[in-house]
Amino acid sequence: MADITVRMRVNGxxxxxxxPPRLTLADFLRERCGLTGTHLGCEHGVCGACTVLLDGQAVRACLVFAVQADGAEVTTVEGIASPAGELSPVQEAFRDHHGLQCGFCTPGFVVSVTAFLRDNPDPTDEQIRDGLSGNLCRCTGYQGILKAVRAAARRRQAGRP
Structure with a gap:
């Protein structure tokens, strides 16, 4: 198959x-854009480490071909902070509430939580657990992550985007 030219906006x-037509969006972001915050874990869409926003929707970048993102807006974990480098409320909350340990899963969680809180700004604990059920962490035991999501929700309600 012939190679295809793709154009998209990545982090603005x-x-x-x-x-190549079968190059995944995750590999495009990592290899062609140098955005290595999009981690590859299972490469089957199960772990959530490769989560990015594709036209605002959280998707597993290992399951999307780069050609499917042609013309789209893609936001990776590198694009979550402000252009000046100020951490987002989600990133601050993960830092402040020990929502990370080894850090491998953290980019996927940060992107997923960003989209989750945009769509559900005042979640219950059950909604948080359900909303994050597609992201796996082997280190934290999830308690710090749950605290971080609650704190990020409070920060967003206080007027932080």
């Missing part, structure tokens, strides 16, 4: 490349 900036 234009990106284009000629890619």
């Amino acid at each position: 900036g234009p990106r284009s490349a000629t890619v």
Whole structure:
């Protein structure tokens, strides 16, 4: 198959490349864009480490081909902080409430929680657990992550985006 030229906006900036049709969005972001915050764990869409926002929706970048993102807006964990580098409320909460340990799963959680809280700004603990059920962590025991999500929700309600 012939390579295909894709164009998209990644973290607010234009990106284009000629890619093989079967190159995943995760590999495009890591190899062609140098955005290594999108981690590859299972490469089957189970662990959530590769979660990015595709036109605002949280998706597993290992399950999306780069050609499917042609013309789209993609936000990776690197694009969650402000352009000046100020951490988002979600990132601050993960830092402040020990929502990370080894850090491998953290980018996927941060992106997933960002989308989750945008759509559900005042979640119950049950909704948080359900909303994060697609992200796996082997280190934290999840308690710090749950505290971080609750804290991020409070920060967002206090007027932080």
